[in-house]
Each structure stands twice: as structure tokens, then as C-alpha cells.
Amino acid sequence: MIKKILKYIKSIALLLFVFAFFWFLNSGFLTNPLWPVIQAGLFTVLIFIIYKYPKIKLFFWFLTVGIFYISSSILEIFQLRDMAVMAASTGFGTLVVIILFQILKKD
């Protein structure tokens, strides 16, 4: 039981560390002060899902990035510039996380 709790705490601490790390990386963002935090959270969740559910096909993740890109293009057409930037940046961030994960997985 204690071992299990310790494992959970370790996982949560690790996720918190990943979250803080992404937040640190993102703090130079200019458009919306809340967005770096939300995005850091999203990337943490993404890493958690990829780690927890490794069977999810790579295609699905690339599709997610593609959807973010397409959303960005549509938002831009409707002159919603800030949201377009958020969508594109989340898409690209996701792509980076996926690729890094693939490389690490291979190693």
C-alpha cells in the first residue's frame, strides 16, 4: 500500500516537474498571460497520455497536430489572430513532444 502511494507521489511529482518545466519554457509568450500555463498543462497531459497509453497509434497524434494546424488556418481566416496563434503553437508543441518521445523511445 505504502509502495503504491509512494509510486503515485513519485508520478505526481514527476508530472508537476514536467509541468513546471514547460511553464518555464513558455514564460516568454506575449499574447495572453494565462496561455503559457494552460499550454504547459496541455503538454503535461499529452506526455502523461503517451506514456500511459503507448498503444495509441502515431497516426492519431499526427492527426491531432494536423487538426490544430487546420483550426489555426480557419481561425486566421476569421481574423481571430490570437486564437490562431494558440492553435498553431499548441500543434507545433505537440509535434515536438511526439518527436522527442519517439526518439527517446527508440533509445
Added chain:
Amino acid sequence: MLKKVNSLLSKARYHIWPLSIFLAITVIMILSWFRTGILYGGGDVGLPTYNPIRLSSIVKDIWWDVHAPGFPYPSALTSIPLYSTLAILQTVGMSPVAIQAILFSTLLFLTGLGMYLLFFEATSSKSRVLSFIAALFYMLNPYMEVQIWHRFVHTSFFLAAMMPLITYVYIKLIKSKRLFWYLVFLFISFAFSYIYGSLSFMVIIWIPILTYSIWNNFFRNLKILILVFVSWLAINIWWLYPFWTTGPTLFAQIHSIYASIATLLSLSNQNPISVVLRGINSFYTFGENIWVGGYGHFLMQLISWSIPLVTLIGIYSIIVSKKRHFYVWIFLFLLAIFVSKGTAAPFGHPFLLAFSKSFLLGAFRNPFEKFGILIPFASAFIFPIGIEKICFFLKSKFSGKRILAYVFISTLLVLEFIIYPWPMWLGEIFGSKSQSALVEVPEDYIRANAWIKDENKSGRILHLPFVTGDAVTYSWEKGYNGIEPSSLLFSTPSVSNGFGLEQVDHSLASINIIFTSNSFDQKSLANVFSNLNIRYIVLHKDIDWKARVLVNPDAIEKVLFQISFIQKKVTFGDLVIYEIDDSFFTPKVFTAEVYNVLTGGSIGFSIWPEIYENESWPVFFATPVNDNQDELSAQSNLNYSITSTHTILTPSSPLAYKENALAELPRPRFLPDSLFYSLILIKEQVQLVSSPAMNKHFVELDHAGKRLSEAHRLTEKGNIKLANRMIANYSKRFDKAVEIINQRQVGGLVDKTEKLILKTMLARHEIVLKDLNNLSALENMKIKLSDLGFVPFYELKEDIGMSKYGRKVFRFDVQKDVEYEILLKNSPSDSQYQGGLKTLVFQIDNEVKVLSANLKMGFLSFGTIKLDKGLHEISYNMVDSVNLSPEIGSQEWQLTGSVKQIGDATQPVFDFHTSKTDSSSLSFNIKDFDKNSIYRVDFDYWIKKGRGPILQVMQDSDWDVNGRRYMSIDKIYDKDNYSFYWNSGSIFFEPRLNTTEAVVKINGEPWNNCLAILGDKVACKIKEIGEDYNRESDFAIRNISVKRLLVNDVFLRSIDIAKDGVRNRQKIDINQISPSYYEGRLLLNGPTSLVFLTTFHPEWKVSLTKDGVSYVLPEKRHFLANGYGNLWYLNEDPGEYLIKIEFIPQKRFYKGITFSAVATISSVVVGIFFLRKKRND
């Protein structure tokens, strides 16, 4: 040998069709671009192919004498190979247009060829089709279209062509280890050295090579990489050595870290990831500077998004199919995007962090422009794979109708390579509709240059109107917009524009000051011409003076006409040439006993002709530089004049009040004695880390304010010990904020608004600190803010009617204990003030005095005062002039439409009525207008119905763009839901420096509610529809006044001014051998000064030889002459000397060439042995 030729021919045959298509694309594009037969030019590059022979003769010297008064351009050395090659084309009789067409076509073809060969070589697919698509993508992607070709930055053209080519050669070298490829690598490095004119490109070209090497057996290839890198250094050392030893001091003057960060943040905001991913620049495609229509259309936006989508598919395909040799390009792609987006999300912080730590990274402050080329470069490897994947997918989906797959792919490629980059195909790539990039230099310039050249006289040309920046607009037949080209168009050195260096530019600003002065002075003009070694004046009537805020050429012509020592010589079209009489000409090098010393802020360098107005011609003065003032203090017979180093303008009313100050600070939720206080500190830390770099000082001050608030609450609770700790914490945060503000101020980033916000915050802190009675913190605050120039050093007194508010404080750094005369610049005239400014109350350091004025030449003298060496401050309260609007009832009031004067004659009211169709207005000229002033316009208004008054101040320097006049003041005073009946309007007005006349206008226009009812902007803009919603307006105006504020500058001048500042001026027998070397004979009879009228640089050295003994004058005897030139005090024994004046970095250039030749030969020899050994292994 024959076998090798055969093999080469068969390879060429294999690749013939893609190469032919690249050639065809190049030919089509070049024919389309040059269909008018006219040269392209302007922008940051000017006219690089207009006269390559002349350019190659200029760039071979580090010191550019032609851009007078001279400046070192070590980075231009890199263009020697290019201009020498182009000069050959010009020598064989090619026109500038033909040279440009050949240059562009070569680069365009190499861009495609290089990428084709690289893709073919670097990937294992060996597919001609994929290589062809990669090359097409690299040639015709949005980045290449906008950032490379449209931006017209020539170093980028070369980078785009060189990068794939050099990477290809490097890969060939690694694979074959043949000497041939090694030599080709060195040749390309030398031939393309032009790209290193952009410092950052030196790094960029190595990134693909390094990435490839790391990814492919790094340690096995390390030796070759080192060999290649060392050889590259060796072949480039000829320019690198003088560049690195001359450059850094210059860059430090031009860019500070904070200025670079400000640029980085603003550009990162402009180029977020959604833009960077597509390689477009929104500023040019659908932003403010749009150059062609269509890119805002949603179809075009969709096409641009297809590029990152296809690339994404390419990445997916590479990973899924495990095409490992492509991984390196994915990595490079991610890196390119990551850096090019700068600080934009995601993951922008590390870039900012690195940037704030390194001055050298300043070269990447525009990362999208500098690094962005790597995006299409890396994408060119991934994009074809994406296309291939889509093709396979469609073929498998429509197995029966494969043609559908080909149709889809072809359509996609046509959209991306033909439709999207249509301006490249249709020759609309350069310039825009409003600003064409086509340039036809008028023949008059050639004739004017020839005329001056034929005169064969020494001296420089002064081009008027003088351009303070570096860009100019000419109204030539095709127009011209870009860097001032006079130094290229005239072979005589030209004083034509500013340098971007505060010290030199302030000195050159004296040119504009004398030509715009209301009452110009002949002697001041003679002094300025002497100071700059001017022989000829070329008046450019073809300049668009309004667009660039320059002095009106007609006004200059009137002044020149009245000058007795200038003769109008000849006119060539819009160019008028004047010559200065020999008796008023001053050579570039001479000796004179110079007794004038001018110290203080560099602003004094622009008004020195006025400071020395009472001295006979010519005026020369020295200024200590690099802390060598002690050399002067030994001499007793010098005339010191001092300009202020700082001016502080105190606000017209308190920025914070005792009653509110505490309440206006952030309110603490938990005090430091609370259990939860540590959470507050964590929150603050997070706030600080996550705040953008540009706002950190505000966050620090906010937190500091919170500490003060906490200290106040703790003091009330009686916990003095903890309160004192909070104040200590306050001081720490305050110091940090001041440090950031100081750095921002050095970078020129603290504008008036920011200063006001900061001063308001700090005023609240000061009140609370006083309340807490913490003297040490108050003292610390006073010292730090005084150093920043936010508050005066000496406390402002309120004796003899003086007020702390509305005070102008001048800070002086006095370098010699003597008696000084206090002078107030008398511009425009003391008569504008009540009582004629016969007396004025001054605070001098800690003493308040009433001083009487004496009118002297151009100045009001307020008597003398003895000042000790050190910091002093003189201040006075700003005084309003009399009302400068016309007398009531005078004809000078211009009334149009329905404006009636009602009420009595002493306080008239102007009643405005505006009908549905017509507007009404009242206007008048400002009396005794002076551009070097600040005015305040006050009036009362009462809006009875509809729209309120519009206050406009129209200057004769306002410019029209598309029929709309741009005025610096154009403000509507509209109704609000709070103030009714009479309201007051007040606005400050600072004229442009090229204004000679200003009109105040109050306008009444119909009220319109079209937008509120229809809610359709487009429809409301249609005149017929919009006017239907016009309604009448009624308002009244009274008490209109325009007052000039007394903000005239104060100077100090040592009273011993009876003797002339310059005596025994002697010509010397000296010849200019090259722009950076002079030699001759110098006859000395006693102590004197050597004046050399070329921009000051510590590496200008004078060496004297007598009786076979040579020595260089020590740097402590080297001073600034007239704010920009060189002056050496000579205290040598009488006799004849051989004299040499030399710019030392040029010697380094010659050493660099020798070293480069030896090192290259050595590395080639090493390379031969090394590669032979490697091949044998």
C-alpha cells in the same frame, strides 16, 4: 582523363531534364522581372549594381571617406570579391541592368541546382523526381518569395544560393574524400564571402553541415570537419581579422542588449508560430506593408497552410517508414522553427534567457530573417516525402483511377509553386504599388558629378537638404526609396546623411539647425562649412522632403541666395551646385592653437555655432574623450563652455498625494507575520519569472510597493522589527528595478509615457517612506533616481515664488573651477514673455536667486557664477508666454461655414453650427512661430448638439498620403456622459524640426450614426449611404489661447572670452594617399594642435619623425574636434617633422590578406596529405 569527362557527361545527361527546367524557370522569371529594362534598387542596399567599379574602389578600404566625414565599415570588406567580379562585367561594357539581371539569374539558378544536387546526394532515395520537387520547393516557397527576394537584402540572395551548394559539396567531400571537393568547398567559401556582411550568416551556413556531421558518424567525420572549418577560417581571415578587431566597439555603440531584446520581442510578436510554420511574413503579405493584393484572401491562406500540412505528412511518413537518413532534416526543421519564432510560443523563454545574457546574440535579434532560411532548407527534404506519401495514399485509395491521384498532386504543386508565388512569375516581386523598386538615376547626377570632378579641387560636398537618418526618398521618374546614395553617385566625398551614432549625428545636426533658424547667421554657416571641410553644396530639389521630415529645399535655396561667400555655379535639372569662396574654405588637416573647450552632453555639438556666436570665424573647439580631461586642466588659458549632460522636467502638478499614496499601493492580503505569507512570496516569484522581460521592472516595483504597504501595516501594529525588514526588502527590489530601468534607458527604450508611469509609482513610494520616516531608504532612493536622471540631485526649493512643479533642471558636469556666465538661449524672443524676461528666478544647486537678464548675441545672459569642479544643477520654472493667437477682431481669424462671434469683445464666444452636409471651422496662424519650442493650446468648449470640436494643428511640413493629410495634432473633443455645459480642452504641441509655419484650426463636422444603426463598416464608408446618417451639430468655443512655454536651454561659458578661441591657423603640406593614410611635412614653432576633420576614432594615429626618430602621439593627447573630428595637442620641440596620419585597422586588413594566403596554402597542403591518407585507409 577522357574517362572522367565521359562520366561527367553521362551524369549531366542523366540530370538534363531537371536542370533544363531550372534554367527555363530562371529565364522566364528574369525576363519577367526585367521586362521594363530598368534597374531595381533602394531599400537597405541602395544601388549595388549601378556602378560596381566605383563600389569596388570604395569597399577595399575599411575607412569610408566617401561617406563624409568618414566611418569604418569593416563588414563591407566581404563584398570585395563580388564587386570586383561585377566591375569586370562593367568594364566589358555591360549596363547596370544587364549586370543585375546576370547576377539575379545566376543566384536563382544556383538556388535550384544546389538543392536538387543536395537532395539527390544526401538522401538514399536517389530519386530525380523527389529531388526536383525539393528544388522547386526551395526556389518557390513563401519564405524565399517574401523574406529573400521581396525584402531585397542581397546578402540573403547569396545565402539562399550558397547554403545548399556548400552543404552538397561538404557531403561529397565526406563521402569521396577527394581533393577536388575540398578545393570546391574553399572556392565557394571565398566566392560567396559577400554573405558574411550579415554577421549571423557566418553561423547559419555551418548549421546544416554541423547537423549532418553530428547525425552521420560524427567521430569518423570529425577530422574532415575540423580540416574544412580551419581551412574556411584561413580563407576568410583576410576580412575576419580587421572585422573582429574593429567591429565590436562599433556594435556596442549602435546596439545595446536591451535595444536588441526590444526588437526581438516586437518581431517575435509580429511573427508568431502560425506565420513562421508557413514561412510567410504577415507584415508584407497581409499586414501594414502589403506589397501586392490577394494574400489576405482565404484561398491564398489555405494554400499557405498546405505547406506545413504536407510537411507534417512528410514527417509522419519518415517516422513510420523509419527513413533514418531523413531524421537529421526533421531535427533541423524543428530547430529552424524553434529559433525563427524567437520568443513566441511554444517554448519561447530559453531564447529570451540566452538573449539577455549575450551581447553577440544581438546579431539574431530578428531571428525569422536571420535564421528563417533554414525552414525552407530543411522543409525541402521533408516536403517531397509528404507529396510522395499523399500520392501513394491516393493511388491505393483510387486504385482503379490512378489519374485522380496525379491530378490532385499536380493541382497541389501548381497551387504552391505557381499560384501562391505569382508575384515571382509576373515580375511583381520587388517594391510595391506605392513604392516602386525600379530606379532610373537621372542623367543630371552624372553631369553634376562630372562637373565637380573636372573642377579638381579639394574639399567635400554638402548635400542639402541634409538627411538626419540614413534613408531618403527622391521623386525621380521611377522614384527612389532607400539608403542615401549620394556617396555612390558622387566621386567627391559627400556629407549627405547621418550615421546612427549619437555623437556624430548631433554634430551633423548643426547643419539643419542653421538652415532652419528663423534668423540665419552668415558666420554660423561659414563655421559649419569650415568644420566639415565643405567646398561644394549640392541642393537636391528632387527630394521628397515632407516624407522624410527634412528642411524644405526652397527655404534652403532662399538662405543660400543670401550668403555672400557662396556662389551659385551651375544647375543640372533639379540639382543646383554652389561653391564656397576660397577665403572661407578650411582644409581637412591643419594646425591651430585651439583654446575653446566644450564639454557636457553631445547635444551641445549641434548648437556649437550658437554657443560661439560672438567669436570670429572660424570656430574650433576640443572636447575631452576617454577620460583625458586632465591633459587639459594643466593649461590655464582655455575657454570652457559647458552644455548640460541631463535635463529633467518636473511634472506640472504632484504625481501622488499623501492622502492616497498608501491606498494606491498594492494591498497585502497576508502580512509577513502570517502563516500563509510564504505562499505570497512563492506567488510573487512565479509572477516575476513568468513576466515578459520588458515588464520586469514594473513587477519589481509593484512588489516593492507591496513591501512598503506591509511595512506600514506592521508599524501600525507595533511590529517595528519586522517592518524594518520589509523596508530592507523594499530597497533590494527597488535597486533591482532601477538596474533594469537603467539598462532600458541606455538602450533608449524608456519613452515619455513609461517615464511618467514609473515616476508616479515612485512618487507614491516616496510619500510612504517619508511617512515611515526611513531616512536611509529615502537617501538610497534619491541617489539612485538622481543617477537615473529621474529627479534632480539637489532638492528643489520653493523660495521667492519658485515651485517644485513645472521646473526645468539642467545638470552640468563642471570640469574646471572658474567663473561661468549663465546663458539662456533666446529663441525665439524674450519679447513674447510678460515683462520681456528682464529677471528670472533660478535655483543654482541649493540656492535660489533672482537674476537680471542682459540681451547678448542670441542669448540672455544672467550674470556670472563661480562653480567648482563637479556636478551642479541650475533650474527655473517654465513660464507661459503671452497669448500667441491673433488679437480679437483681427483679420487673421479665418472663419468658414457657419461660425458666429457672439458675446462682448473682451471675451468673445464662437458659435459653431454644422449642417448635415457642410463643416465649419475657425483657424489662425501661431504668431512668431519657432520650431524649437513647446506650445500649449487651451480652449473652452460647450457641445450643445451632435459632435464636438476637432482641434487640429497643421504644419507646412505635414505630408499627404493618398489624399489624406497627416497632422501631429488631430483630436476630437466629444461629449461624454459626465461633463456638461462648458469643458476645458488643453494640448501640448511640439513642432517638427522642418516646420516653418503652423496653423491652429478648430473644426466642426456633422454628427454621424451610420455605424451604430447599420453596423456595416463597408456600407458606411460609401459616401451616398454614410451621408444619409449625417445630423447637425452645434457647439461653442471661447478662451482660445496658444502659449509658448519657456523651456529654453541653459549653457555655461567661462567668462574669460576676450581672446579668440582659435589662433595661428596654418595649412600643412600633407597628401592623402588613401582614405586611411596621409603623409606630409609639419613645421612647428611652438605648442599647437593638429586638427584632422574626419570622424573621431581612437585608431586614427599620428606618428611624427624628426632626425630619424619616429614616435606615435599618445592617445591621451587625442581629443574630439568640434564634436566629431580628431584633434591632437602638440607640445613638440620646434622644427620640421615628417607626419603620418593612419587608420590602423587598414594595416590589419593587409596583414589579414597575407595571413589568409599563407594559411590557405598551408591548409590545402595539409588537406592534400590528409585526404590522400584517408582515401588510402
